[in-house]
Amino acid sequence: MEKTRKKRRGLKIVLIVLAVLLVLAAGALAFAGNYLFHFALDPRFGGMLGAYDPEGVTLEGDAAWFDENSEDRWLTSQDGLKLHGLYLPREGSHKYAVICHGYGSIPQYGGRFALKFYEMGYNVLAPAARAHERSEGRYTGMGWPERRDIVAWVNTLVERDPQAEIVLFGVSMGGATVMMTAGEADLSPNVKCVIEDCGYSSVWDEFAGQLDELFGLPTFPVLDAASLVTQVRAGWSFKEASAVEQLKKTALPMLFIHGEDDTFVPYAMLDVVYDACDSADKERLSIPGAAHGEASWEDPELYWATVEAFLDKHMG
16 A cells, blocks of 8 residues: 555656646747747847838948939738838839848848839839838738738739739849739739749748758747747748748749859759749749849849840730
């Protein structure tokens, strides 16, 4: 009888210790998931994103030109956010380029792209992604909720000009944004083609790589926890935010561009998104020696010759 009591007492102690360890592990995992969520998506946290201070930014060159020559445009998103954009009109033209900027950037920094499209005869609209520049939003959506914002921005152009012919163009997070937008069933038929430069295949894939590179941590269970926190706080998960799945739904002509020395959004992702695209009219361009977002700088002649040929083919 005494032996039985001791065994039960010992088992009880073991179960209590295991319960404490599980609680501690769950707490640590919750902390890690919450930390990574804020680190990656919250500009006020001081992680990978920084809060934008309009008074503290000095614009030069093409960025200053774009800022000085563009008009402010505003849009209220489906979930009630006030979103800002820059609009550069091209008198008499029915061609439009919607330019989506990268993670932690602002529309003005896409001035070199805006100038190039303007010189090709395009009106230019450069929206600021949610939680970037002057657009409202507590967290960035890495292109996923922004895909719905771009659908809405496109609709504003078509309302003003029913003859509009529109190309969606984006770099990095902007590239992922336009790929995700391309798969939306209600995207206006006035969008004629899409050009993406170094966009990621999915938010999960991109964060998995960064989690390993920055922290040396495995995706399971840390990234799962961060994705769960994002689902609760922001209403979407890392795995659903997939350019790959959206590309399977589009028949729009697509041009995929990537620098071969890109390690931030790995060059291998070019194959992933290109192969996933269900469009019968898709093209790809690899730029040797180009790091992340640097393809247009590394070989501007090849870059813009390819872009112009693609536009000439699909934009009339």
